[in-house]
Amino acid sequence: MFSIIKEVQKAFNGDSWHGNHVMQTLNNVDPGKAFQYFIPNAHSIAEIALHLTAWTEEVTSRLMGNPDAEPAIGDWPVPVEKTPQAWERIIFNFKTANEELIRHIGNIMDEDWNDSSKEELSVAGTGITFMELLNGLIQHHAYHAGQIALLSKF
Template sequence: MTRSEKLYTQLQDVLSGEPWYGDSVYSIVDGISFEAAYEKPAGSIHNIAGIILHMTGWTEEVMDRMNGMNAQLPVRGDWPEPGLPDEQKWKWIVEDLKLVNVNLAGFIQNFPEERWDEAVAGKSGQGETYEREVSGLIQHHIYHSAQIALLNRMING
């Protein structure tokens, strides 16, 4: 199995498959009401909508890096403000997360195998390769999906 195939498979498993640790990102997100998405439980810094915007922004940033752009914060910002509760906007936030990950999956499948070990432009330190970027983003998705699940449980009991 090539690295592209391995990373693609890992991403798909985390997003919509049956990862060994529990529910996939989409199964968690699809169970969130728009009311819960905008609620911020006491002691929470972010709400669910804001976390998903953060995940989307970092997915876009990793794709920009894979396109040879210098590493930076996401164009949308690290933690975009989701604004006031809005059911249609919530649907768009979820669809945007899914669309950007379809695009990422395509990037991974078409990324040249010989480039996975190349250093990411604008990143200092050893080991900052394209493979590490994508692996890190997959871990990022896992982390924040667990955070979303916990926030939803706090909101809905």
């Protein structure tokens, strides 16, 4: 499914119709702001970036046939280190996770796109397809890219 690969690439680092793709949004963040909390009870930019990485890795895992689980690094990982170098590693890890996802998508056979992940939807009681899973990740990237763009204006 070339079109879904293209949409994932656009959300990650391509020509998104809604504005900057998530990589550009992350690259535009001042490292000095990445770990700050601008809104009470809200996540920092770095925490959002780690969350994006976590779920990108989890989607790749599900596409590889692994059972659904919380991401290996957790849903909302907390940065251990809060330095410009740590921020660069967070961006690098997000980039690597997305490149790995895109490589894996390229290996999915056309007849497998309507296969269900092992995720059970609570309402329907059926799994979601690989296509639906990737569409969800694309939406997730756009949603959090908007949050990061707003937070970086503080």
